[in-house]
Amino acid sequence: VSKTTELLDYDLIESIAKKRKPKMLQAGFTAYPRTIDFKRMREIADSVSAYLWVDMAHFAGLVAGGAHPSPMPYADVVTTTSHKTLRGPRGAMILCRKELAKKIDKAVFPGLQGGPHDHTIAGIAVALGEALKPSFKDYAHQVVKNARALAKGLVRGGIRPVSGGTDTHLVLADLTAKNVTGKIAEHALDHAGIYVNKNEIPYDRRKPWDPSGIRLGSPVLTSRRMKEKEMAVVAAALSKVIDNVDDEKVLVEVRKDIFELCSKFPIYD
Ligand SMILES: Cc1ncc(COP(=O)(O)O)c(C=O)c1O
Missing domain, CATH: 3.90.1150.10 (Aspartate Aminotransferase, domain 1)
Incomplete structure (x- = not known):
């Protein structure tokens, strides 16, 4: 972030990306109280042919309730926990472009996870049902x-x-x-x-x-x-x-x- 405004400094992010040429750009943070310009992040990612991953764990519920811009139109992958503003049980979700789905599914199972946690999945379904209500x-x-x-x-x-x-x-x-x-x-x-x-x-x-x-x-x-x-x-x-x-x-x-x-x-x- 900028030292003076404490807001994300997109010009600086762009210049670092151009220098380092990362394979993936990440947006979505633990303690950033402001909205993120996802369109600008996408432009920066495109300029260095990188994926854009948005971790919306903190503000997912605000996106669902229309109180925060959505990263969906811009990101290749969006991750979220289900227990912060989304107000569900402890858990997580990965959303992605169709062409990445198989790779991500495989990395989760059998890569990282043993069996499905059905009780959590049911709880997340209830939370998502609540998030659809006015x-x-x-x-x-x-x-x-x-x-x-x-x-x-x-x-x-x-x-x-x-x-x-x-x-x-x-x-x-x-x-x-x-x-x-x-x-x-x-x-x-x-x-x-x-x-x-x-x-x-x-x-x-x-x-x-x-x-x-x-x-x-x-x-x-x-x-x-x-x-x-x-x-x-x-x-x-x-x-x-x-x-x-x-x-x-x-x-x-x-x-x-x-x-x-x-x-x-x-x-x-
Ligand atoms: C941006 C972000 N993503 C993901 C997580 C993971 O959350 P948890 O450890 O509660 O599953 C956190 C935790 O605070 C976070 O700040």
Whole structure:
């Protein structure tokens, strides 16, 4: 990504591709909060005669719900997990152009997998059925609205979202200004009932096992029917923890507030 905007720098990607001539270009990442220009990635791949593989594991549910551009028209291969925004059981799917199907099938079985996991396949079918319902569209759009509300709430608490915000379900927060490391934040938040993971930020000066950031996602809270108002409450609670990572009393207080909030939004009716 560009050091200044923290967005993908397609000119740089193109110049590296032209120099290295890869056989395959990959797009779709673990902690990138913005949409990817799949058309541009396709053009770059074509310019060096490379395959384009998009891993949409993170945003597959947003694609299904129409809240994110689809990589389908541009990629040769699209992979996804089924348990992130797609909201299904733990599993995965590989979608590809017809001419690649035989090779990929063979690589999966007998190459990598023994037998089919029928229980997971049935669970994925249910998740895909849910993704076809109109209510899933509302869900996907609310996931993005909630992530944006979360990012705004963090800014109010003096925490910088990487790239200034999000277009997806995730927010990458830079804690440098708070002088708190990702590892310490993750631990304190865990204690306060808020589950995030430590994460590197672009050009991180710290080490991956104790980086400068944390990564947050809105899908689970959205599944509990929380909206922007609740995201503001969560962001304020999170900021309070970051400002008081060593204060046991504050952590216990926030934990109580978070449990109270969650009890108003049960997972099942
Ligand atoms: C981009 C991307 N693809 C695939 C995966 C694999 O997910 P899992 O290990 O949960 O199967 C991850 C994990 O977070 C990911 O970030």
